[in-house]
Structures are given as structure tokens and as C-alpha cells.
Amino acid sequence: MIYPKSIAALIEHFQKFPSVGPKSAQRMAFYLLRMPLTEVEKFAQSMIDAKQNTRTCEICFNMSSSSPCEICSSPQRDKSTICVVAETKDLIAIEKTNEYKGLYHVLQGLISPMDGIGADDIRIKELLNRLTDEKVKEVILALSPSVEGEATSLYLSKLIKPFGVKISRIAFGLPVGADLEYADEITIAKALEGRREL
Amino acid sequence: MIYPKSIAALIEHFQKFPSVGPKSAQRMAFYLLRMPLTEVEKFAQSMIDAKQNTRTCEICFNMSSSSPCEICSSPQRDKSTICVVAETKDLIAIEKTNEYKGLYHVLQGLISPMDGIGADDIRIKELLNRLTDEKVKEVILALSPSVEGEATSLYLSKLIKPFGVKISRIAFGLPVGADLEYADEITIAKALEGRREL
Numbered sequence: 001m002i003y004p005k006s007i008a009a010l011i012e013h014f015q016k017f018p019s020v021g022p023k024s025a026q027r028m029a030f031y032l033l034r035m036p037l038t039e040v041e042k043f044a045q046s047m048i049d050a051k052q053n054t055r056t057c058e059i060c061f062n063m064s065s066s067s068p069c070e071i072c073s074s075p076q077r078d079k080s081t082i083c084v085v086a087e088t089k090d091l092i093a094i095e096k097t098n099e100y101k102g103l104y105h106v107l108q109g110l111i112s113p114m115d116g117i118g119a120d121d122i123r124i125k126e127l128l129n130r131l132t133d134e135k136v137k138e139v140i141l142a143l144s145p146s147v148e149g150e151a152t153s154l155y156l157s158k159l160i161k162p163f164g165v166k167i168s169r170i171a172f173g174l175p176v177g178a179d180l181e182y183a184d185e186i187t188i189a190k191a192l193e194g195r196r197e198l
Numbered sequence: 199m200i201y202p203k204s205i206a207a208l209i210e211h212f213q214k215f216p217s218v219g220p221k222s223a224q225r226m227a228f229y230l231l232r233m234p235l236t237e238v239e240k241f242a243q244s245m246i247d248a249k250q251n252t253r254t255c256e257i258c259f260n261m262s263s264s265s266p267c268e269i270c271s272s273p274q275r276d277k278s279t280i281c282v283v284a285e286t287k288d289l290i291a292i293e294k295t296n297e298y299k300g301l302y303h304v305l306q307g308l309i310s311p312m313d314g315i316g317a318d319d320i321r322i323k324e325l326l327n328r329l330t331d332e333k334v335k336e337v338i339l340a341l342s343p344s345v346e347g348e349a350t351s352l353y354l355s356k357l358i359k360p361f362g363v364k365i366s367r368i369a370f371g372l373p374v375g376a377d378l379e380y381a382d383e384i385t386i387a388k389a390l391e392g393r394r395e396l
Contacts, residue, residue, distance in 0.1 A: 032248070044242035048239060050241055051235050054202065065204065
């Protein structure tokens with residue numbers, strides 16, 4: 001024996017999620033089995049609802065309940081700036097700061113030859129199409145300082161230049177509250193490189 | 199904005215699981231949103247199936263698709279030994295070794311005054327009832343060497359003694375493959391205490 005079939009199937013489903021190993025999947029399945037049936041049904045329904053109610057914005061490729069998304073269709077947002085991010089979750093991280101009032105463009109990935117992801121597999125063409133609109137004055141590249149993020153930023157900046165818009169990249173350096181002593185060398189190098197005159 | 203409502207609800211559901219924080223919950227929700235709808239529906243259904251098809255065994259309180267469970271009703275199992283565990287997942291860990299052929303008793307918790315869990319809140323009474331059956335010759339306590347596990351083991355051994363059955367406890371010591379140098383003091387002390395003559 002070991003597991004009843006239905007529990008084994010459930011554990012297998014949980015294990016498909018990123019960073020969920022066999023032990024976590026088992027823990028989650030057992031937790032679920034202790035929940036009242038009505039709660040389990042609500043959870044199951046919320047998964048289907050979220051899936052069915054989520055669209056991809058036809059302009060910026062953000063995940064949203066409508067297309068164009070709430071950001072693209074808001075009259076309050078500054079249409080002169082486009083912030084380029086890799087994934088919707090990066091957009092959300094920036095939105096949480098409440099500091100940025102422009103538009104976004106979600107690439108839906110980064111160029112990564114190792115994983116077989118080329119420039120045509122992410123939403124680069126669609127970004128360039130948006131730049132033909134004269135309202136756009138600046139593109140901010142907010143991609144992670146990883147190998148893939150660096151490569152994609154470099155590639156994008158070359159393609160964007162001919163459009164004559166300002167291109168900038170978010171700053172990399174020591175995170176606020178960090179201790180210089182414990183920072184890694186690459187971060188310190190980036191922090192030195194990005195120093196500003198006071 | 200930040201999240202569409204249906205995604206926020208989904209993230210909230212994931213966050214209820216043990217050892218799933220806001221970041222993991224978000225990652226899991228986004229992973230789910232990238233799955234095809236048919237897959238999401240299968241997952242949702244498997245949760246409801248697992249919940250509906252899982253019973254608690256009326257004899258040993260194991261989670262199973264039937265009651266009595268497959269172990270309690272198997273003629274191959276040795277009815278003279280009962281192994282006492284805290285949770286079904288501990289039973290599964292022991293079953294995976296393929297070494298134990300007796301029966302089990304799942305306490306469904308450990309005595310923990312800090313969490314308000316007393317002796318009456320776990321399946322102790324039901325264990326003692328099983329000991330009135332003359333077939334039972336040995337009770338093996340397989341509870342973790344935590345404060346709660348120790349307290350529950352001590353309490354159980356006092357209650358079981360009058361029944362005149364053998365009581366044993368699983369051995370604690372260095373795990374196989376471990377390095378003495380890196381073991382903690384309590385484990386080393388347990389290993390010394392539990393030494394066996396060769």
C-alpha cells in the first residue's frame with residue numbers, strides 16, 4: 001500500500017509546482033485532507049475561477065481580468081514612460097512601491113539560449129511596435145542583473161536606440177539596510193560603478 | 199490595483215498551507231495560471247476526490263480509502279505488535295522501510311500543553327482499548343525525540359504498563375552516514391545512552 005490512490009494523485013499534483021519537493025507536497029496534501037470539505041471545494045473553485053478570469057493584456061502582456069489591462073486603460077497613468085519587466089510578478093513588485101506611474105511591458109521571459117529561448121520567443125516585437133507611438137519618451141529596463149537579464153537588456157537597448165527614445169536601466173547596488181561587509185563582490189562592484197555625486 | 203481579485207483569492211488560499219509564505223504562494227498561483235485549464239480542472243478535482251475518498255480507520259486512526267484500513271484488515275500483518283505514531287505521515291515513513299509487519303496506532307497528535315493539547319485530545323483511550331485484546335504482545339512507541347514526543351512516550355508507557363505487554367521505543371542516535379564531528383550534543387548523548395554490546 002503506502003498511499004491510497006487518491007492521496008497519491010493529489011501529492012503528484014502538488015509536486016508539479018516550482019520549489020515543491022516530495023516532502024512539501026506530502027505536507028500540503030495532508031493539510032488539505034484535514035481541511036473541511038467546503039473549504040477544499042472553495043479552494044478548487046478559486047483555482048478554476050482565477051484561471052478562467054485571467055486574460056493577458058493585448059498591449060503590455062500583463063496578466064489581468066480585462067484586456068487592455070487596468071494599467072493600460074487608466075487615464076491616470078503616464079503614457080510617456082514604458083517600464084520593461086520579465087514577468088507579471090516583477091510588475092507587481094514595482095506596483096507595490098507606489099512610486100511608478102507610467103506604463104509597463106511584460107516580456108514574458110528573458111533571452112536565454114541555454115533554455116532555447118530566443119528573441120522571437122518573448123514579446124520584443126510587440127514592445128518595438130509600441131515605440132512607434134509618439135507619446136513614448138522613455139523606456140526603463142527593469143530586468144534582473146542575471147546573465148539572462150543582462151543579455152536581454154543589451155539586446156533591447158540596441159533595438160530601441162533607433163527609435164530616438166530615452167533608455168534607462170534600474171540601479172543595481174547595495175540593498176537598503178544591507179551591510180557592506182556581507183555583500184557579494186559583484187553587488188559591491190555594481191554599487192561602485194553606479195555611484196552618484198552628492 | 200496590484201492583483202486582479204481572482205488571483206488575490208487564489209494566492210490567499212495557497213498561503214494557508216504550512217510553510218508556504220506570501221512569495222511561494224504567489225509563485226504557485228502564477229504557475230497555476232500558466233497551466234492549461236484542463237490541467238487546473240484535473241488538479242481541482244483531485245483535491246475534492248482525495249478529500250471525499252479518505253476515511254479515518256476506526257481501529258488505528260490511519261488515513262485510508264476504507265475503514266478498517268488496509269493494514270488493519272490485512273491477514274498478512276502481525277496482530278501481536280502495535281506501533282504507535284503521532285501522524286499518518288510517520289506511519290508512511292515506517293511503511294516505506296518495508297521492515298515492519300505489525301499494526302499501527304495513529305495518535306493524531308502529541309501531548310503539548312503549550313498548544314493546549316492534552317491526553318484526552320489525542321487517541322490514547324482508543325489505544326488502551328486495543329490492548330485489552332489478548333493478541334497484543336508488544337507496543338512500540340515511534341514518537342519523535344522532541345519535548346512533546348518525550349512527554350507523550352513517558353505518559354503512554356505509564357498507562358500501558360498495567361496491561362502487561364512489552365513496551366519499547368525506537369532507537370535514537372546518529373543517523374546512518376552522519377559524521378560524529380558534526381552531530382549535535384543531544385544526539386551524541388542519545389547515541390551513547392543507547393549503545394549496544396557487540
